[in-house]
Amino acid sequence: MTSTDCGRQAVRQLKPNPAMPRESSITDIRATVAASRRISRDVTLITLDCPQISLTAEPGNFVNVRVNDTTQPLLRRPFSIHDAGDGQVKLMVKEIGKGTEIFCRCAAGTELSVLGPLGNSFSTGAEGYDTAVLVSGGIGTAPMRFLEKRLAAMGKKVVNLIGGRTKDDLLPEGLTGCRFATDDGSEGFHGTVLALLESLVPSLTAEGTPRIFACGPTPMLRAVARFSREAGIASEVSLESVMGCGFGICYGCSVEVSAPDGGTKTILLCREGPVIDGGRMV
Missing domain, CATH: 3.40.50.80 (Nucleotide-binding domain of ferredoxin-NADP reductase (FNR) module)
Structure with missing residues (x-):
């Protein structure tokens, strides 16, 4: 969705990823910041009004958030879903760079582009x-x-x-x-x-x-x-990795895990993760 779509709550339905172990229903929506509360010196709990994602999210899923409508920063930021229900999604955001700093300072009423739910559970x-x-x-x-x-x-x-x-x-x-x-x-x-x-x-x-x-x-x-x-x-x-797209196009979240033959293989966390069996850790 482009920045010209800011005035309407349009929903773009993305094709489910066949690599995910559950049936996926990914949407790219305009979500509204309902509340933002600092819970530690560098962590903020952000509540978003986004009923489409709240309805289909599962524990372990994440969302990719575009923290503003400019190109700085260019890439979205991935965040685990802290809680979901009643039409809202809560995110626990640690301020570690420019993107998360911008997000943590978003006031109630701010509209943001949010892609999700992403990943497995x-x-x-x-x-x-x-x-x-x-x-x-x-x-x-x-x-x-x-x-x-x-x-x-x-x-x-x-x-x-x-x-x-x-x-x-x-x-x-x-x-x-x-x-x-x-x-x-x-x-x-x-x-x-x-x-x-x-x-x-x-x-x-x-x-x-x-x-x-x-x-x-x-x-x-x-x-x-x-x-x-x-x-x-x-x-x-549940593993962490740098992510660009969040659904397997950019290949930015590749990690090495154990393979059934005793060797290792590369997977994309956004497609086969972020949750993996502990036995696959290397």
Whole structure:
């Protein structure tokens, strides 16, 4: 949609991507900022009125946002869907550059071009688990609110393990049953969120079969995936990558994962991710 379309709520339906594990309904719409609230020194919770995306979004999906109608910045920015419902989508945005700075400063009433929902979703309907262990680090808590809501509605027990360098890096917005880990010991467990997970596994497995859902920095995800494989616990991780288009045209989000033959293969996170089985991490 061009900038000349700003005055109407036109919706452009994009062809579903056959590589996605669910039937996709991607739209490029003009969404309106309903609210913007700073929740930490560099993170803002932004609520968008966009009923088309809210209706079809699944936990783990993301959206690609054009933060203004100029060419600076040129590319859209990808954000995990923090929550969705009642015609709205919430995004947890960390201010790390010009694009996110512009987005975090958008006032209520601002109209933006939003493409989504994009990517695949967490396998909440997988069989064989009783407890969902949500492991996140830093801004990796972004998709966990939406995921927790879905799991709770399914009757699953949910435990949130949240890590950060210091207590100021912890982002438990909207989450329940939280256990914290900080590298400096300023809040909760003194150590990494992986070490916290390792310490809790005996009690978690005693209560039933756990399944790990993780999002955060790539080194953390590699460590969590390695631990889950060694412990025999099923896991899924949501990866981050630079993205341009968000649906497989620009090839900007390629990552290496393990292949069935024991080698590695390249996938596009926007098409086969951002959620992958922890066993595919390399």
